[in-house]
Amino acid sequence: MTGQEITPPIRSLAAVTARLLVSGGPFEMETAEIGGVATRVWKHAPAHLRAVVESCAQYGDRAALVYGDERMTHAEFHRRTAALARRLVADYGVAKGDRVAIAMRNYPEWVVAFFAATGAGAIAVPLNSWWSGPELEFGLADSGAKVLIADRERIERLGEGLGRLELPVIGVRTRALPEGGRAWEEVLGEPGADARLPEADVAADDPCTLFYTSGTTGRPKAAVASHRNLATNIVSASYSRFRSLMRLGLEMEEVQAYVDALGPSVVLCVLPLFHATGAQTVMLPTLANGGTLVLMYKWDPEEALRLVERERVSAITAVPAMISQMTASPRLGDYDLSSLLLLASGGAPAAPALVSRTRSSMHEMLLGQGYGLTESSATATANGGSDYLLRPDSAGVPVATVDVKVVDAADRELPPGEVGEVWIRGPGVVHGYWRRPEATAAAFTGGWLRTGDLGRLDGEGFLYIVDRATDMxxxxxxxxxxxxxxxxxxxxxxxxxxxxxxxxxxxxxxxxxxxxxxxxxxxxxxxxxxxxxxxxxxxxxxxxxxxxxxxxxxxxxxxxxxxxxxxxxxxxxxxxxx
The missing domain is CATH 3.30.300.30 (ANL, C-terminal domain)
Structure with missing residues (x-):
């Protein structure tokens, strides 16, 4: 179980799915009405992100966040998150539905701020840390943020824009604060061992985040995601992993024993947390399952390799360009990477040649990739294990709660093999775009998300993305x-x-x-x-x-x-x- 089989899958997808979805099991489904549409959902997914924060206390002294030489245990993460949530409510008047903007690098404070906002019933607004001052100002004004939590670089970029917005600021890792701004340490104080989240009436389908789309043209739109949208990823990540291993002929009990023997995951986060892949498919499942999230100041392939060795990293999800740079590093052989069990690509499609190049330059491990959008709360399909080796050009098959179809220009569903626009339906599809009714109506219909991607399905349900409609x-x-x-x-x-x-x-x-x-x-x-x-x-x-x-x-x-x-x-x- 330390490597990856090259032979074809032993068990059919239908057989594996039947075993995974058994009543009473961890991947049991039920039906919920979301926006008037009956939708398959994970029965045992956390009800909301508050539950994720509350569950972290049980993991005690296990490391939750690592950044450089800094380490934060799950117990400390729970206390700091609860303390900040209370300060947001008491000092800044943050109430259910208010927007709390976050603009900084991948610091531990980013993670605490995100869960504090959502845990208090507010809506977290992760802003792109690459944005210029005017772009950041646009995001703050567009979202109607009530408070901004930002680091020095973002505060400096905003400059006079903060005065125009008249927005209170909590400064992270900086002494340079705008007028009226307060330092993170002052706001947080010294959280007590009995710190608890403030009371908040939060339901599964209440909005909890505004993630701005990372489109390459035009002004970004904010996707309104619910607690259910995000929590779905926690179960979907485990489901995809189990499915990949059970395709090799293993039973659920054998996979569970293997996962238990490995212990909690140590995941290197190389993607920005303000992006859906970084926050929703990397950060969220890692912390919810008691794992350790290792953060980087900025992307550097050799630093990533060094951290894999030092922290005994077991999983990385990266964009293909990062994986290519890692495998091409002249110092690749200088590091002990034996702890690395999973290397996945996300955020952009990976070329099949990258799969063979990775396998030839690194030790055997589970390779995979997934497909999804900000508007589908990241994960919609997954391709891993032997399936990925056999179909490296495929985005995989949908997770059990997701439906995918391919339609023509008249919105008619196409048969396998024909190329058309990919549509997605499931509990991850967001509620729409923030204050953009026309854009919402154009992209969402009857529970389906029109992705704008061109693709095809094969006879077994594997999805192949061939292009963006605008790139053809x-x-x-x-x-x-x-x-x-x-x-x-x-x-x-x-x-x-x-x-x-x-x-x-x-x-x-x-x-x-x-x-x-x-x-x-x-x-x-x-x-x-x-x-x-x-x-x-x-x-x-x-x-x-x-x-x-x-x-x-x-x-x-x-x-x-x-x-x-x-x-x-x-x-x-x-x-x-x-």
């Missing part, structure tokens, strides 16, 4: 899916990153363009890459414009390529792309 290139009437071409380019051993975009053309309307970052110590010309691609994709899909980039390709905080910026940098601007 139409060359002389032929559809070219950027994700397909990117996957083919990744097959070249010298390629570290690639972005495929449409380039305006007078004859064809659009031509295919590619920007490539090479792995260290390799060389490749555009002509050589084009020649390499000939056996892999049709001639009309081979990029006619290829540029070799000197550095990393621009991405937003969630790992998505900023293709509009690339088009501008290389003089390919014209038809808008995300």
């Amino acid at each position: 290139i139409i060359r002389g009437g032929e559809n070219v899916y950027c994700a397909e071409v990117e996957a083919a380019v990744h097959e070249h051993p010298a390629v570290g990153e690639v972005a495929v975009v449409g380039v305006p053309d007078e004859v064809y309307g659009e031509e295919v363009g590619a920007v490539v970052r090479l792995l260290p110590g390799t060389e490749l010309t555009g002509a050589e890459l084009a020649e390499f691609l000939k056996p892999h994709v049709a001639a009309f899909k081979i990029p006619s414009h290829i540029r070799i980039a000197a550095g990393d390709l621009p991405r937003n905080a969630s790992g998505k390529l900023l293709k509009r910026r690339l088009k501008q940098e290389y003089g390919w601007a014209g038809a808008e792309q995300g």
Whole structure:
């Protein structure tokens, strides 16, 4: 059980699902009415995020948060969270439904602030720490935040904007406070051993977060997520893990014994907490299950490898570019990575070539990836274990509470194999967009989320994402899916990153363009890459414009390529792309 089988799954999905969903088991389902729609939900999911905070006390002196040389136990996390929640209510008048904004790096205080706000019945508003001052000011004004908890960099970026907003500020790890601002230590005080959350009447479908979409174009919209939306991830994460292992022929009792023997997970959080993947699929299940969350000041592949060795990290979820940088590190062999049992990609699709490259450069472990959006509260489908090795280009199958279908332009459901827009339904689908009724009506219908992603389902229910609808290139009437071409380019051993975009053309309307970052110590010309691609994709899909980039390709905080910026940098601007 320390490695990963390469042989095909022994047991069918239907058989595994039947065993997992047994009545009385941890993955039992029931039906709840959400927004007037009957929805399958996890029966044993926490009722709300308050319950997650309250459960942490039982884990006592077990490490909850690690940051540098700082360590916080679960008992300390519970006390500090409860104390801050009480201060938010007593000192700042925060009531149920009020918005509490959080703008900082992945500090331990971020985690405490998030759970304090939601535990008090308020709505946490994680703001993108990469945003400029005006963007942060937009988020604060748009959300109607009642209080801001921020670090020095964010306070400095906001500058005079804080005066315009007249917003009280709690400063984290800074002595430079705006007028009227208070330091974190002053607000928190010294939490007593008997610290408890303030009373709050919280229901499962009450809103608890506003996560701003990490779109690559236009102004971001805030997805209104409920306690149930987020708590669903806690059970879905365990369900996906059990499903992957049981596909190899194991029984539930054997998997449970294996999980128990391993003990609580130690998870390295390399993704920003203001992003749905970082907060909802990494932070939340880790703490809810008594695990340890190891935080990084900023992404650095060698620092990540060092932390895996030092903290005996057992799991990492990262965007593909991070995994590529880790496996390409010249010091990869210098660290003891034997504790690492799970390496998953999320936040952006991984090219199949990355799977084989990872397996050849690191010891055997469970590999996987998932698919979801901010609007689906992260996890919708998962692909892991032997399924991932056999179908590395698939986003996996839906978790048991989720339905996925593919529809055409007339919203008609398509049969397996045909490409259309992916729709998602389940307990993770958010309530809509904050104060955006028209955008909500356009994206949500009858419990279904219109993702804007193009994909197809195979006969076994595995989902394949082929592109964003806005990224598809139409060359002389032929559809070219950027994700397909990117996957083919990744097959070249010298390629570290690639972005495929449409380039305006007078004859064809659009031509295919590619920007490539090479792995260290390799060389490749555009002509050589084009020649390499000939056996892999049709001639009309081979990029006619290829540029070799000197550095990393621009991405937003969630790992998505900023293709509009690339088009501008290389003089390919014209038809808008995300």
